[in-house]
Amino acid sequence: MSAKLIHTNPGVSPDLVISEADYKPEPSWRTWLIGKPLSTADAPHQAIGKIVGLAVFSSDALSSVAYGPQEMLMVLAAAGMGALGISVPLSFAIVGLLLVLTISYEQTIHAYPGGGGAYIVARDNLGELPAQTAGAALLTDYILTVAVSISSGVAQLGSAYPSLVPYRVWIAVGLVFLIMLINLRGVKESGTAFAFPTYFFLVMILLTVGVGLFRYVLGSLGTVVAPPPLETLHTTQAVTLFLILRAFASGTTALTGVEAISNGITAFREPRSRNAGTTLVWMAIILGFLLLSITFLADQVGVVPSEHETVISQLTRTVFGGRGIFYLVVISATTIILIMAANTAFADFPRLSALHAGDGFLPRQLTFRGSRLVFSRGIVTLAAFASLLIILFQASVTALIPLYAIGVFLSFTLSQSGMARRWWKSGHLKPGEEVREPGSIVRYDKKWQVKMLINGFGAFCTAVVMLVFAITKFRDGAWIVLISTPILVMIFFAIHHHYKDLAKQLSLDEYAPSLPPSRHRVILPIASVHRGSLSALHFAQSLSDDVTAVHVSLDADDAKKVRDKWFMWGNGVRLVVLDSPYRLMLEPLLMYIERIIAHRQPGEMITIVVPQFMPKKPWHNLLHTQTAFLLRMALLFKPGIVIVEVPYQVQ
Amino acid sequence: MSAKLIHTNPGVSPDLVISEADYKPEPSWRTWLIGKPLSTADAPHQAIGKIVGLAVFSSDALSSVAYGPQEMLMVLAAAGMGALGISVPLSFAIVGLLLVLTISYEQTIHAYPGGGGAYIVARDNLGELPAQTAGAALLTDYILTVAVSISSGVAQLGSAYPSLVPYRVWIAVGLVFLIMLINLRGVKESGTAFAFPTYFFLVMILLTVGVGLFRYVLGSLGTVVAPPPLETLHTTQAVTLFLILRAFASGTTALTGVEAISNGITAFREPRSRNAGTTLVWMAIILGFLLLSITFLADQVGVVPSEHETVISQLTRTVFGGRGIFYLVVISATTIILIMAANTAFADFPRLSALHAGDGFLPRQLTFRGSRLVFSRGIVTLAAFASLLIILFQASVTALIPLYAIGVFLSFTLSQSGMARRWWKSGHLKPGEEVREPGSIVRYDKKWQVKMLINGFGAFCTAVVMLVFAITKFRDGAWIVLISTPILVMIFFAIHHHYKDLAKQLSLDEYAPSLPPSRHRVILPIASVHRGSLSALHFAQSLSDDVTAVHVSLDADDAKKVRDKWFMWGNGVRLVVLDSPYRLMLEPLLMYIERIIAHRQPGEMITIVVPQFMPKKPWHNLLHTQTAFLLRMALLFKPGIVIVEVPYQVQ
Secondary structure, three states: HHHHOOOOOOOOOOOEEEOOOOOOOOOOOOHHHHOOOOOHHHHHHEEEHHHHHHHHHHHHHHHHHHHHHHHHHHHHHHHOOOHHHHHHHHHHHHHHHHHHHHHHHHHHHHHOOOOOOOHHHHHHOOHHHHHHHHHHHHHHHHHHHHHHHHHHHHHHHHOOOOHHHHHHHHHHHHHHHHHHHHHHHOOHHHOOOOOHHHHHHHHHHHHHHHHHHHHHHHOOOOOOOOOOOOOOOOOOOOOOOOHHHHHHHHHHHHHHOHHHHHHHHEEEOOOHHHHHHHHHHHHHHHHHHHHHHHHHHHHHOOOOOOOOOOOOHHHHHHHHHOOOOOHHHHHHHHHHHHHHHHHHHHHHHHHHHHHHHOOOOHHHHOOOOOOOOOOHHHHHHHHHHHHHHHHHHHHHHHHHHOOOOOOHHHHHHHHHHHHHHHHHHHHHHOOOOOEEEOOEEEEOOOOHHHHHHHHHHHHHHHHHHHHHHHHHOOHOOHHHHHHHHHEEEEHHHHEEEEEHHHHHHHHHHHHHHHHOEEEEEEEEEOOOHHHHHHHHHHHHHHHEEEEEEEEEEOOOHHHHHHHHHHHOOOOOOOOEEEEEOOOOOOHHHHHHHHHHHHHHOOEEEEEEEEEEEEEOOOHHHHHOOOOHHHHHHHHHHHEEEEEEEEEEEEE | HHHHHOOOOOOOOOOOOEEEOOOOOOOHHHHHHHHHOOHHHHHHHHHHHHHHHHHHHHHHHHHEEEEEEHHHHHHHHHHHHHHHHHHHHHHHHHHHHHHHHHHHHHHHHHHHHOOOOOOHHHHHOHHHEEEHEEEEOOOHHHHHHHHHHHHHHHHHHHHHOOOHHHHHHHHHHHHHHHHHHHHHHOOHHHHHHHHHHHHHHHHHHHHHHHHHHHHHHOOOOOOOOOOOOOOOOOOOOHHHHHHHHHHHHHHHHHHHHHHHHHHHHHHHHHHHHHHHHHHHHHHHHHHHHHHHOOOOHHHHHHHOOOOOEEEEEHHHHHHHOOOOOHHHHHHHHHHHHHEEEEEEEEHHHHHHHHHHHOOOOOOOHOOOOOOOOOHHHHHHHHHHHHHEEEEEEEEOOHHHHHHOHHHHHHHHHHHHHHHHHHHHHHHHHOOEEEEEEOOOOEEEOOOOOHHHHHHHHHHHHHHHHHHHHHHHHHHHOOOHHHHHHHHHHHHHHHHHHHHHHHHHHOOOOOOOOOOOOOEEEEEEEEEOOOOHHHHHHHHHHHHHOOOEEEEEEEOOHHHHHHHHHHHOOOOOOEOOOOEEEOOOOHHHHHHHHHHHHHHHOEEEEEEEEEEEEEEEOHHHHHHHHOOHHHHHHHHHOOOEEEEEEEEEEOO
16 A cells, blocks of 8 residues: 555556646626636737827826926925916926936837836846835835825816815725726726827817917916915925925926836837837827926916815816816816826736736735736735725825825836946947846847936936935825835745745755655544544545544533444444543644644654534534534644545535 | 445454543633633532522512613603502502512422423423423523613613713623623622622612601601603603503513523522522512512602603602712612623523523534533623614613513413423322423422412413513514514524434434445645645545546646646646636636536545645735635535645745
């Protein structure tokens, strides 16, 4: 019998039989909610072109014109109405930064056609710690993107319909749930769903800005009628450098989302890099124009930053002369684009978390594609955390903003530094030589010095912005991110340690099959003698000649009955009765098993055969002590034993 | 190999080895909370005498003088202040009923020295349905006893300290929890804990009544100063027969608890019946005297029934001339006795539910004695339901009263009918003849006709009261009990059916050991090839030559790796790869196993060997899909297969 344990069975051919399961999921409520399941073979058809790509990946960046300028003005307002004009030069500085970022990221997109998010670039060029830091920062910021965009969208809605304001938190959470559902359906369909509103917003906001500039040229623009009151602090602050830098930091939130395309290159149709790069440039041009013109017009019409009415709302009703149909259409479009901007995060967060998980820094389950070929667990995780933030911060954009952007600029810096390092490596290769890295192939590039300078400058600029942000916003909430990011990185490494450790312990590299057991000892706990316990007994006897039945006795009369019945039906197997004077069921049994484990001989195998009663109806479980279940839970953690469950179902 | 399955193993002697486990529970937070565990051998020492017995079993009955008269007055008040005087003749009627009950129950106690609650008497003499009905009614009423007594106790407290009224629900729930803890410590200690306050209450209430009667005789009693306003309805009702019967029904709530001693006879010291009977008579005399004198004095001093100040409070401050020290002591004693009255229910509910459970009409777990030798699960169940009622009815005695007492009188009726039937049986035996019934021994009694008449008259009176209660209180809440009692009885029978059915299916009466399996087929699901899955493979091969490893493939590359490794390490065992185009893990595997079960040959045994990964730390579970766990849950419900778990722990 022992020979069977490691040698090939003579009766079975060692052929590998490969069978195909024709299992297809049946329609259920999930089908109705997120669409019919897609087969893995359907995957390649889910790529998108430039037009849809602009909608999917730039709604975040473009929609941020709805809150970036506003938050900048909000900071300046602390120094009184006169300070608001500083916003115009600040917006030029922000657009300059946008230019640097766009050129930098254009280079990244071409260098990493397989997806060149900060995580991959940092991993391949800077090492594990910077990569995990970039990843932690980005994942945090995707969650914040959803929270901020949705909250701002609901704020736009509240400007037009103030009666909705008290319900803003639940409206926001409901919208997160809706976007989650759309994304669970899959990227192509969500792309189509998002293309129309994005372009609708673009047309409407460009129309508003165009009419505004035209009326400005004609001199008929006027100022905001009945603006909301200025919410100043008790004392008006002086216009300090700190205040200006703080306003600048708030304004840079308009640049969040610029990196989205570089993460999502693989979603584009071939030629991927080219399509993605073109989309990035288009997006940057539109974003820059909107930022400058909105800041300029807001200054001209005398917009007052306020939590009660958004800048876009004040500007639009001034341009169109009141809350007419045009006003309502623009506000609706802005609301929708903001709500849909969250979709950018829903496109990227699951991809990035799957990357982390694939490298073993997040739970492996995140790499699993759901029935619609999307990383459904990442999508649900994002929705859950974003909803939590919205509830905690009561859907207030101004409260959320100080947490936002710091992570984005941290990842910008790491990504650009990584790119600079990559060009340096590229410059030190011979022409025609290739170095294959996990995320891309490094080849010699004759313009490596220029490119390294560009990315290096980008890294410098974004590092400065990040420092400005961290310092000026520290007390408003940036400290939360400065604490949570290192904690996240630590968690990532703890997870990685676990997976590495496990792989090493399970590895077959130095594995020698253990000796066949010389003795197989079987223990059979029984509560009473009946058909269920006897079928377990028969199974136990088929395992080994050395079977011991164990009965825990709470009551001497019952124990007598069990002994008598066992004498009749026990096939001569020895029975051990454990007295339990304190009427405990599990503990004496565990103590007995532990004692047997402690006295185990070399090569002795111990198996516990547990008769497991399975009732016909689930409520019947309430009528039985779950001893078998509890016993199994306790035994699973004891090393070196095997648990056999012999279920007996009652019909 | 097959021969081993049913025959005695030659190597093992069929001796029954009996071992003693010296397992003693270790001290824990439970020890601190409810005392050190008691061994089963400690049980007989926990009996009580008459003095302690009166405290334990009559606090319910005695304390009900605090709400019985009040609720009677509350009903009469609907007909104006003039109608309140009707309470005095009504209280004579109630005391008359008490007399009938006491004589009836005295007979029961002697006939059933092993405990003669309505359940046992009805079961032995009337059959299963009346017995379960009596049990359902009593269990419901024990829960109500706790809710009403505690609520009334908190109302007394609120009379003295009105600022506590807003917190009454949570004070009440906290008190239920406290009494639960005391009872979990065990009956003797709870008896001692309750003896002092019960006697303290008796002394104080007798002093109050005595002083009141003395001042009445002297003519110096006076009337209530500043009574609470009369809470009349919009129109004053006429004094109809219906109103009088309704007031009578409310007053009879003072009789609840009279049966407690007959349920708890076994808690008494020997001679049990004699001690219990004497205690019952003492209790009835005290209760009757208090009922009459409190009703009489309340009428004399012009007490106004109110939710804001209790009758006891008004009476006491009139007797002692204000809210002085005596007043506070009497109110405190009343509060404490009411709170402790709930203890009667805590003494009886667990015993009665254990009886039901022992007969298979409630979950068997209720028969289990906890570490302190009490039926701890019954105690916790009672506390949970009583707390729920207190929360639902916001600790209002007047709202709870209509649900109360109807069940008690139903069980009184069934108990007395059963006793009458028993005397009839007794009269038809020959002198010296004995009939042994589960609850007692029936012997010939020459006075059987008189005794049958007494119990028959008791049954008649209590049936009339029950009908009066059900009709007059129907709309106030009695309907709830009239619906819930049959539902409870149905649940009891459903549980009984399950246990009977199960016992029949597991019975060995017509059992023939099945044929030894002619073929043993083993299926081994593997996710990948590593040390864990190989140790499961070795175990599988030790079971049978016919082992099939099954891999569900979500990804062609992974499947290739598994096949290659299996070729190296699989000992030539065949591998089936199931393609899963919809990326489902469990479903294709289950479909495969079901197909194998469907094609099972006669005598073929199927075993599934599941490698079960056990992480070092519980949080590591989050990093792994719980496929093995889900697979096991799905397989347990499939008949005729055995599940083997080979756990591999990572250190």
